[in-house]
Amino acid sequence: MELECFPVTERPPELVPGRPQRAWMDHFSARHPYRCLPLSMANSSGWELLCPMSFTAEWNGGAMQSDITLRPDSPHPDFHKLASSHFSHGVLTFHAGYLFRTPPGWSMMVMGAPNHIKDGIQPLSGVVETDWLPFPFTMNWLFTRPGRVRFEKGEPFCFITLLQDKTLHEIQPVVRRMDSDPELRHQYDVWEKHRSEFNQKIFRNDPEATKEAWQRYYFKGEFPEEVEAPAPQGHVNKRRLKAPKFR
Structure with missing residues (x-):
């Protein structure tokens, strides 16, 4: 079984297996949260798309596309291909950089990396029928309040995993x-x-x-x-x- 990943840009974001580590879990005494097996298993039950650069996103609370400002830490030729204010109303949009194709009957769950916490912004989740779709999807985050958020280079901005549509319907x-x-x-x-x-x-x-x-x-x-x-x-x-x- 293959998950086919077709780049739609010259330098697509890095795609890696989900990593079990989380900074907030590391900060507990004796790294106690890692004893909760469901947490670390969820963290690694899919693949991460990683930011190729660090940047700041700021929302002033307005409903227009221009109310979100995006600033990379340093000039980067691919920044405008990665993040944008497309849907307005405090929604930050990432472009995955790939067209994914799954086997018949398999769809893709698109979401934020499990248990990866960011203050001030919330990842939105979607299910995409990647067994036939001939164009890529976007990954979107919703600001929960006006303010600034940071995305660091190497930080996951999208997490993908697979599910069987027909089997789910039969349960x-x-x-x-x-x-x-x-x-x-x-x-x-x-x-x-x-x-x-x-x-x-x-x-x-x-x-x-x-x-x-x-x-x-x-x-x-x-x-x-x-x-x-x-x-x-x-x-x-x-x-x-x-x-x-x-x-």
């Missing part, structure tokens, strides 16, 4: 009582018991619990010891997506 959500699945009920009760006991030990500064610091059942893909059934195979705790090839 039927069903709400059931947990007691209708005795094995799942047992697994949940054992997990809840272990978590409650561990949190109480942490609260009491229990030496063993403090040394352990956190429970690793989900990270390691394991059930608590009292659950006899083996954990399912195929658990993933690190994402390694492929970098683009040039042909």
Whole structure:
């Protein structure tokens, strides 16, 4: 299966596999957020498009295109091809620099890099039918208030991942009582018991619990010891997506 990436500009932005690291996660004591496997897995479940230069975007709160001002840190021949004020009303537009083509039935989710936080501006998300679309899309950010924001060289301005349209339509959500699945009920009760006991030990500064610091059942893909059934195979705790090839 291939994700075809056709450059539509002479020097398109760099496209790299999603990186699990986030600056705000690094700043926690012992880098605690990385223990939350869903966070780092989301960060790396797609590909990033990176800013080729650093620049400042400023919105004065007005509704016109001219109410957003864009200033690169230094002159760059491709800046006008990357960022613009196209839609007005405080919307900053990035041009991806590629026309993407996915296999039949696969669409592209276009969004900001997961858990990449920027104050004063919010990435907008879209789903694009890249299995037939013959032209590129734009990535848009909405200012949440008047002011300035910075995009640094190498910072992701767009994140792409894939989804299957028809398969998604076939999924039927069903709400059931947990007691209708005795094995799942047992697994949940054992997990809840272990978590409650561990949190109480942490609260009491229990030496063993403090040394352990956190429970690793989900990270390691394991059930608590009292659950006899083996954990399912195929658990993933690190994402390694492929970098683009040039042909």
